[in-house]
Amino acid sequence: MATLGDIGVAATINILSAFAFLSAFAFLRIQPINDRVYFPKWYLKGLRSRSLHTGAFVSKFVNFDFRSYLRFLNWMPAALQMPEPELIEHGGLDSAVYLRIYLIGLKIFIPIACLAFAVIVPVNWTNKTLEHSKLKYSNIDLLSISNVPLGSNRHYKLSVKAKALQALNGQIFWIHLVMAYTFTFWTCYVLKREYEIVAAMRLHFLASEHRQPDQFTVLVRNVPPDPDESVTQLVEHFFLVNHPDHYLTHQVVSNANKPSELVNKKKKMQNWLDFYQLKYSRNPSQKPSMKTGFLGLWGETVDPIDFYTSKIETLKKEISLERDKVMCSSKSVIPAAFVSFKTRWGAAVCAQTQQTRNPTLWLTDWAPEPRDVYWDNLAIPFVSLTIRRLIIFVAYFFLTTFFMIPIAIVQSLANIEGIEKALPFLKPIIEVKVIKSFIQGFLPGIALKIFLIFLPDILMLMSKFEGFISRAALGRRSATRYYIFQFINVFLGSIITGTAFQQLDNFMHQSANDIPKTIGISIPMKATFFITYIMVDGWAGVAGEILRLKPLIVYHLKNFFLVKTENDREEAMDPGAIGFNTGEPQIQLYFLLGLVYAVVAPFLLPFIIVFFALAFVVYRHQVINVYNQEYESAAAFWPDVHGRIITALIVSQLLLMGLLSTKEAAQSTPLLITLPMLTIWFHRFCKGRYEPAFVRYPLQEAMMKDTLERAREPNLNLKSFLQIAYIHPVFKEVEESESDPASEESDQEPVLIPTKRQSRMNTPLPSKHSGSMTSLG
Structure with a gap:
């Protein structure tokens, strides 16, 4: 003691x-x-x-x-x-x-x-x-x-x-x-x-913070499966019907863990390549070498610069293939989406209310800011x-x-x-x-x-x-x-x-x-x-x-x-x-x-x-x-x-x-x-x-911030600001290079959504099966 x-x-x-x-x-x-x-x-x-x-x-x-x-x-x-x-x-x-x-x-x-x-x-x-x-x-x-x-x-x-x-x-x-x-x-x-x-x-x-994507965005989880529509069509359809005046855009979540692992592996390879290139530049008279076995203790002796350059090129091709596979495959799509709104007020209403009669479906909450998102866990099924x-x-x-x-x-x-x-x-x-x-x-x-x-x-x-x-x-x-x-x-x-x-x-x-x-x-x-x-x-x-x-x-x-x-x-x-x-x-x-x-x-x-x-x-x-x-x-x-x-x-x-x-x-x-x-x-x-x-975010605070922003920036193109904010980092570079600001439609124009869903009495959207074309509004 x-x-x-x-x-x-x-x-x-x-x-x-x-x-x-x-x-x-x-x-x-x-x-x-x-x-x-x-x-x-x-x-x-x-x-x-x-x-x-x-x-x-x-x-x-x-x-x-x-x-x-x-x-x-x-x-x-x-x-x-x-x-x-x-x-x-x-x-x-x-x-x-x-x-x-x-x-x-x-x-x-x-x-x-x-x-x-x-x-x-x-x-x-x-x-x-x-x-x-x-x-x-x-x-x-x-x-x-x-x-x-x-x-x-x-x-x-x-x-x-x-x-x-x-x-x-x-x-x-x-x-x-x-x-x-x-x-x-x-x-x-x-x-x-x-x-x-x-x-x-x-x-x-929150009142004085600069405009951020998470102020306009909610995360929707447990989107129910639909035999007629894909997840992205279903999300767009649902929010245009239930939030017609405020819905702006959305980004469906995909399981990109495999290409993400390859990207991390490529970064490690790049570090080793940089190390050997720097070593060679400091002493050009002696070319570096390494063994390909465990911890470089045994295996074939190779030129590390050529070895890692080849490995990186192979990984680049694998990353590109995996990226295309994720983007094209419906199996990679998770029943969740980041949904963005035209106003903070609209996002606050959606994030803080129940969306359907079934409280276990269409679950909404405020989206984390983009750098706060832990992407690996978005791929986990909600039911598990x-x-x-x-x-x-x-x-x-x-x-x-x-x-x-x-x-x-x-x-x-x-x-x-x-x-x-x-x-x-x-x-x-x-x-x-x-x-x-x-x-x-x-x-x-x-x-x-x-x-x-x-x-x-x-x-x-x-x-x-x-x-x-x-x-x-x-x-x-x-x-x-x-x-x-x-x-x-x-x-x-x-x-x-x-x-x-x-x-x-x-x-x-x-x-x-x-x-x-x-x-x-x-x-x-x-x-x-x-x-x-x-x-x-x-x-x-x-x-x-x-x-x-x-x-x-x-x-x-x-x-x-x-x-x-x-x-x-x-x-x-x-x-x-x-x-x-x-x-x-x-x-x-x-x-x-x-x-x-x-x-x-x-x-x-x-x-x-x-x-x-x-x-x-x-x-x-x-x-x-x-x-x-x-x-x-x-x-x-x-x-x-x-x-x-x-x-x-x-x-x-x-x-x-x-x-x-x-x-x-x-x-x-x-x-x-x-x-x-x-x-x-x-x-x-x-x-x-x-x-x-x-x-909770007070609706009064949201409305005040929206009103001030409209007065200061009446011509703000919010859609271009939000469109790639919540894209997985693996795909973000591709989206940024392919995005065309000139092609963005005005946020205020009415939107007509074609759907494969069977016609319903309470759905004002067009249906190919019913033959009717009813515009929103």
Whole structure:
């Protein structure tokens, strides 16, 4: 069990690690050779075309301006100086709102920490419960609620001073109760205020956003089969009948996964061709060679330039054939389509209403923006999605369950006695004070971090298998699963397994009635483990993010072996993205820990505050200078953020209720029942008041934007703007070269649609079988 000294050792290690990362970053970022690694966003925006350093050849690689080394920390104030409106324009609303999550953490926990250290810590410190108990504890646990005596101290022989404290025992728990109410009300106030601000930011962003294809487009899925018409004819027919004044054009979805795979394969071949061509150009006297076998270890020796040139030409032909096959084959057509409308108002009506009597057919929703579409999943039949989600649910259940094994291993590392019993030959080494402090204060946190490294990738693969059709939806689902996983395994699992390891002797030698009391006292004592994890993950981990060691190495390797032109150099940059699917669940874990331990073990709060402050500065810098936004959802994720903080608040209240019940605080415990009820009511209020701004687009806003656009651009040819917006990237180049703007018809002309469908009474469209020709209108 980590003591105050162990935490001090861990803090020293992590502070030095963070300082080393930040110092290395401050040095590397001012070197001209690394300019594209640490400022890629400015290059991608075209606002920075070369290094700012000029002069001698060597100065293009190394910075000889010693004054810049004296100002190596100026990136911190620079990251905070950009105003939020400018940040939104520069990095997008998603990034700006994501950064507000860190600000919420500071707004919530700084006042809570001040109040907790002023009121709760002195109350906990002045009691002697742990000294009189047989439990294993450390000196830092004396600051937690575990040190507050039970409702009746009949088990202990008390001194006169202790008896005087016993008389105040009931009042002590009333103090914790009042603090729980205070912390809840303050958290809810901050959440309401932020929800209101973010909702207003979203509506303002949508109102002021430039014209985008997704504003006019809906995704239609589960188009029913028709024996008389193809999918494209059926879609056009349906929307001309049911949305005659607003339908503009559509693009049927095709399964282009095969040519897409070939295109990716061709890109890899092209990289190898570029590598060998560059190698040959640098040393023309020595012609390169390679073996065609596995990893180039065996096989026929060939000229790599000729080999890859031939392979690429073959792939080009295969891609062309597969592309033609997809475009001509009806089997490749998916019963789904992107349908575009003449106005945002028309798109909003279609996206937010039921299209037919059968609610399972002609399902409409807002289309993701084109760069947000995950094309591979559009080919998945809609009817198979339920089965896929059931499979993933089962797989996720087993993943979560079996991950308790690594959690138990991590908790065993935090228990020195357990290690000594399992490996007695290590006892002389482990008992060395510095090594013991390192094992208890640092090793468990870093071990847990290592076990979690591959988890986000696994969860993202699960989300892709489920069939979500946008990258934003994939990120949100993956984030939800990561949060649940961390709640069950990292939080509850660490508490349960850690308590079992630390208090195993007590469990074996006490009655079953006393076990809940032991658990109640032990839960606050697990705060020391979470402190070590916060320092590893939240301090050193965040500082390591800004160093960008992997992108730095990869860029210079590509720059040396593959880059021939400025375009190649730009492609070698890896700006990355903010990583909502991993970053947001990490933040939510800290919200959970902070709210749970605010009343029971407030000494954890300063470590969380340091994380939020450091992360806010680091990620703001990254958003400004590094990250290139993959898509823009206009902060659609905010209801998830709000809901998870509310969940953390309710969990903290329920755990406090259980904890006080084990402390025999019979009078104060029932009053805590009101807190979860009030919190749930608050959540329902916010859900009804603010969430609609994130799931529906007001028709009033759509009409205002349409009216302004018609006034400003009366001759806008919207059809040419939308016609190829949602074509699969494999076909987009062909469509762009073949499109003829002069052939576009006026959007306002009436359209006559021939159909093979049998004539129906309610269909005003012409039918070849009925012999009637009725125009729309």
